[in-house]
Amino acid sequence: MSMRSPRIGVFDSGVGGLTVLSKLVELMPGAEYHYFGDTARVPYGGRASETIIGYSRQGLNYLASMGADLLVVACNTSSAIALPTLKGMFDIPVIGVVEDGVGVAISHARRGVLVLGTRATVKSGVYQHAIAVQRPDLPVRGVACPLFVPVVEEGLANAYLAEEVVRHYLQSCDDFDYDAILLGCTHFPIISTAIRNFVNKDVSVLDPSARVAERVRTILSGFSISSRDQPDIHFHVTDASESFKSVASMMGFSNVDQVTHVDVAGL
């Protein structure tokens, strides 16, 4: 067993991965965290696969250069599109979020699953395929919701407009019988109140991030995690805008004054 605390790198396209970081910190407050948000190039979800792979590689290279013991690809778009290509390039574990999304969906759904994600994630068919392999009897439909990310990034998740945006995408699914919605994008838990308000009471709205955090704890069980009052979190972003800080502090992160502005285009 290693006597030191693990250093965990969390990669995301922007602010969305903070929902995963929250769960990790809750479970392992004594670990050291490096969060990378590619805020200068967010959103990834409408871009071509080769662009998503290139941007993800640069961000992961940056986190690896920080000495991370494990990398979490919190961004579903990167997990779905880039992870199969990039996984083998690192000599430390690289954890995506897709398998936990699949796990939480098949353990909750009985009648049908609606997978909400970005255009790239839904088009990849990664969730639909993995669920079909494990539960061939379970109907699955993917719905691309490309406006959810800008609505969240603009801080409008609790505005009336969010309800209209949710309606725009979900009303086309009235013909599909589902009892579970899988939030297949790290931004979507932030807009989940509007989603819950739209759907029937018997529909579970599922966020995989707690399950991701538990898996990371299992993988790192060989480390000795120190006990700390204040979590040790370092933020690294590619755009020095104020909006990252405001979203992060809204989500309860207290040390957002220490945000490092980095350029990863050459990595």
Next chain:
Amino acid sequence: MSMRSPRIGVFDSGVGGLTVLSKLVELMPGAEYHYFGDTARVPYGGRASETIIGYSRQGLNYLASMGADLLVVACNTSSAIALPTLKGMFDIPVIGVVEDGVGVAISHARRGVLVLGTRATVKSGVYQHAIAVQRPDLPVRGVACPLFVPVVEEGLANAYLAEEVVRHYLQSCDDFDYDAILLGCTHFPIISTAIRNFVNKDVSVLDPSARVAERVRTILSGFSISSRDQPDIHFHVTDASESFKSVASMMGFSNVDQVTHVDVAGL
């Protein structure tokens, strides 16, 4: 007088500048055009100034390397934030869109002007300041409409949702007496039907692009522009996604099969 046709470089963050390119081609069908859309990093409007300046410089360097005789910065965010810094770096004319926006606004407005733009453009105060200098008596209000760009990029400009997004931003201006709306972003002409539907009949909705094109023609009057049936347009984008082609052909551009995928991060 130069005996050859001019080569015009048009820079934009994404697809929005195609509205300016259309007007240029209409006025000067015999010129040679190189359109650069930074589709891998769009939208610019919510990013920090230093990021906007860096991205704009790379795109303009790329167009200059194509041998352009003149550069048009179609993107209002770049025109407002980056142009003052970048203008002196090139030995060819670099034309922004702000002064034409100001010109069209002060020639049409009597009671008041509402300037719609991205967050960065509105926050810069460039339009508000320039209008106040030329017409101190004319009330001006800037309104950041950050969701207009994603709505346009997602092809939803004519959907019901566009009307709701327009309402979200414009209903807060009920207390302001205006008879002109300046579309301070190249994407916004594409959503102008929804804007017109929301405002009173006596409000002019103003797009500066025709005026930009006329100014470019004046500057290039020393060139001999050849007469051609088919305009000579080359498209260069940083993301190879299909959406650029579909928006461009929706806007009437016929040669969108020839889109070059370029990487400008090192320029």
